[in-house]
Amino acid sequence: MLTVRNLSKVFPPDIGVLSQISFQVDPGEFIAVIGSSGSGKTTLLRCISHQEKWTTGQLIYQSKDITKPNLWERFKLGRDFAYLEEKPVLNRNKSAVKNVLSGKIYKAPLRILAGLTSRDEHVDSMDYLEKVGLLDKGERKVGELSGGERQRVAIAKALILGPKVLVADEPVSGLDPKSTEYILQDLKSLCKDRNMSVIATLHNVELAERFATRIWGVSEGRIVLDIPARPLSLKEKMLVFGTI
Numbered sequence: 236m237l238t239v240r241n242l243s244k245v246f247p248p249d250i251g252v253l254s255q256i257s258f259q260v261d262p263g264e265f266i267a268v269i270g271s272s273g274s275g276k277t278t279l280l281r282c283i284s285h286q287e288k289w290t291t292g293q294l295i296y297q298s299k300d301i302t303k304p305n306l307w308e309r310f311k312l313g314r315d316f317a318y319l320e321e322k323p324v325l326n327r328n329k330s331a332v333k334n335v336l337s338g339k340i341y342k343a344p345l346r347i348l349a350g351l352t353s354r355d356e357h358v359d360s361m362d363y364l365e366k367v368g369l370l371d372k373g374e375r376k377v378g379e380l381s382g383g384e385r386q387r388v389a390i391a392k393a394l395i396l397g398p399k400v401l402v403a404d405e406p407v408s409g410l411d412p413k414s415t416e417y418i419l420q421d422l423k424s425l426c427k428d429r430n431m432s433v434i435a436t437l438h439n440v441e442l443a444e445r446f447a448t449r450i451w452g453v454s455e456g457r458i459v460l461d462i463p464a465r466p467l468s469l470k471e472k473m474l475v476f477g478t479i
């Protein structure tokens with residue numbers, strides 16, 4: 236579904252962060268990206284989700300080369316790829332349901348911006364909150380929710396457009412074990428039930444081994460390990476982290 240060839244990223248003036256990265260992602264995969272701090276994981280995710288311009292590389296999506304997307308392709312990429320940043324921006328003074336609905340900006344931009352939302356859309360938004368186990372908190376202001384609950388609101392917001400690929404940077408950072416399990420289980424089910432692909436950085440290797448279907452190990456701006464998820468050997472951990 237998604238093929239990337241020789242992706243490199245150099246920040247000005249001459250900071251090479253990613254080098255010659257190539258991979259293919261199939262529908263329904265849950266890819267956990269692991270690696271030391273500063274190895275390039277966030278930059279890789281930002282490039283995959285088009286938050287960051289590529290220095291070089293070729294992008295093939297649904298059998299079409301869209302390395303240089305035209306306006307329509309850009310729109311499609313914005314709709315099909317959802318990016319969940321480490322600290323998602325939510326409006327703390329608005330309800331969870333309104334925050335989720337604001338994710339629909341690509342579908343009905345003028346109406347959402349004007350705050351005109353139909354009853355159907357409200358129900359739709361509640362459906363997504365239900366998917367992440369927050370149906371009972373839909374009308375609560377986001378500022379009154381816990382960190383884990385806010386993260387789940389952000390996931391529901393990312394899902395409302397029906398993305399084909401969800402790119403998530405540290406979706407469980409700073410969360411307690413129960414919320415962590417809940418969110419990762421959620422993402423795993425979305426891959427399985429909706430054939431969505433998830434690419435997520437995880438600091439905890441054990442979580443990557445347990446929840447993902449595939450693991451990428453990033454070191455010094457390269458994918459040095461690409462395997463079906465399973466417990467990593469000491470040698471593999473050394474390859475990714477240098478020392479452990």
Ligand SMILES: Nc1ncnc2c1ncn2[C@@H]1O[C@H](COP(=O)(O)OP(=O)(O)OP(=O)(O)O)[C@@H](O)[C@H]1O
Nearest residue numbers: 246247250252270271272273274275276277278279
């Ligand atoms: N906009 C930028 N300009 C210059 N250098 C950058 C920029 N963004 C990232 N870098 C550099 O790229 C390298 C990789 O950063 P990145 O955030 O991708 O690493 P990471 O693996 O996600 O780290 P962490 O696990 O600590 O979040 C770092 O050395 C960082 O300083």
